Amino acid sequence: MAFRSKRPEHGGPPELFYDKNEARKYVRNSRMIDVQTKMAGRALELLYLPEGQPCYLLDIGCGSGLSGDYLSDEGHYWVGLDISPAMLDAALDRDTEGDLLLGDMGQGIPFKPGSFDGCISISAIQWLCNANKKSDIPAKRLYCFFSSLYSVLVRGARAVLQLYPENSEQLELITTQATKAGFTGGVVVDFPNSAKAKKFYLCLFSGPSTFMPKALNENNEEEARESEFTSERVPYRMAQRGIVRKSREWVLEKKARRRRQGKEVRPDTPYTGRKRKPRF
Amino acid sequence: MKLLTHNLLSSHVRGVGPRGFPLRLQATEVRINPVEFNPDFVARMIPKVEWAALLEAADTLHLVEVPKGPIEGYEHDEKFLRQMHHVLLEVRTGPSLASLATAG
Numbered sequence: 001m002a003f004r005s006k007r008p009e010h011g012g013p014p015e016l017f018y019d020k021n022e023a024r025k026y027v028r029n030s031r032m033i034d035v036q037t038k039m040a041g042r043a044l045e046l047l048y049l050p051e052g053q054p055c056y057l058l059d060i061g062c063g064s065g066l067s068g069d070y071l072s073d074e075g076h077y078w079v080g081l082d083i084s085p086a087m088l089d090a091a092l093d094r095d096t097e098g099d100l101l102l103g104d105m106g107q108g109i110p111f112k113p114g115s116f117d118g119c120i121s122i123s124a125i126q127w128l129c130n131a132n133k134k135s136d137i138p139a140k141r142l143y144c145f146f147s148s149l150y151s152v153l154v155r156g157a158r159a160v161l162q163l164y165p166e167n168s169e170q171l172e173l174i175t176t177q178a179t180k181a182g183f184t185g186g187v188v189v190d191f192p193n194s195a196k197a198k199k200f201y202l203c204l205f206s207g208p209s210t211f212m213p214k215a216l217n218e219n220n221e222e223e224a225r226e227s228e229f230t231s232e233r234v235p236y237r238m239a240q241r242g243i244v245r246k247s248r249e250w251v252l253e254k255k256a257r258r259r260r261q262g263k264e265v266r267p268d269t270p271y272t273g274r275k276r277k278p279r280f
Numbered sequence: 281m282k283l284l285t286h287n288l289l290s291s292h293v294r295g296v297g298p299r300g301f302p303l304r305l306q307a308t309e310v311r312i313n314p315v316e317f318n319p320d321f322v323a324r325m326i327p328k329v330e331w332a333a334l335l336e337a338a339d340t341l342h343l344v345e346v347p348k349g350p351i352e353g354y355e356h357d358e359k360f361l362r363q364m365h366h367v368l369l370e371v372r373t374g375p376s377l378a379s380l381a382t383a384g
Contacts, residue, residue, distance in 0.1 A: 054321045056284075077321070077369070079285050099281035115288040115328065 013132040018084035026064040040067035055117035061124025065091035072097040106141030108148035119159035146181035156207030190216040248273035284368040
């Protein structure tokens with residue numbers, strides 16, 4: 001959801017924002033349902049679960065069960081956790097397959113260690129970044145959430161958390177706490193150049209580091225951002241011993257090398273590497 | 281909620297059992313929900329189940345035909361797996377929200 005004017009987290013705690021009216025949108029509004037389902041699909045894709053095997057998954061901020069229904073459709077079993085009674089009521093009305101729990105993720109996930117094969121979250125964890133009670137410290141709540149999440153996941157399991165970070169500091173706060181809790185991984189940004197379609201997925205691995213999934217891009221071309229591995233070799237223009245250090249040729253070669261490395265280099269002029277007065 | 285979920289729940293609240301477990305199940309309403317049987321999934325979940333709590337919960341809900349414990353070579357015993365599948369995934373209590381009062 002692109003909130004151009006005000007972010008909902010600034011208006012108060014989630015259990016109040018997600019009241020009956022808001023919950024209705026998550027049940028009736030077809031565009032809302034479409035967006036949430038698409039994100040759930042992408043998150044499940046990024047989870048890279050083994051093919052054809054039903055898994056026991058955790059849905060953080062499950063809300064009215066839209067993402068959970070997608071998981072059920074894919075043959076998985078899930079447990080949803082949400083802080084808003086109104087949203088969970090809506091989920092009960094929709095008769096979801098998964099189990100629903102009312103609770104605050106910032107206080108930890110109340111499951112035994114190694115319970116879940118994976119975890120997804122759609123548009124939820126940014127709510128941890130704003131302190132609603134005087135006693136809340138966002139960093140502490142984030143750490144409590146991530147460390148308990150790490151514990152309830154099976155070793156080597158993944159968590160894919162789609163979120164709407166307000167700014168890069170917030171994203172950094174979140175990733176720092178996740179790293180402190182023992183996770184590895186990173187952020188996958190789909191459609192980074194589109195204001196509306198841009199989506200952030202925090203992909204966390206609880207085991208040894210594995211590959212990072214590729215982000216989606218509009219024109220499925222490889223952008224210059226990714227380094228290409230080719231077998232072309234850069235022509236090694238000089239035998240190092242042949243060139244006197246600090247001579248003009250040496251300076252020009254060094255500048256060319258830095259340009260190849262992609263660094264900013266002043267253009268070469270007739271004055272490049274000119275002889276200076278001895279006093280220099 | 282499914283009995284599997286109830287079994288895996290734990291609580292940070294002090295005084296709710298030795299490791300914050302088990303949470304008492306209130307038999308408000310019990311439904312049997314047919315669920316597609318998947319032997320691999322059930323076999324994977326069996327080692328995670330805490331049997332004492334499961335038996336207690338099954339007792340509270342007056343369930344019959346609950347195995348007393350994992351048997352040798354359970355991965356291949358279809359009858360055992362089907363019984364566990366029924367107990368863990370098909371029996372559902374509710375609908376009510378399980379509210380978790382976590383000590384702050």
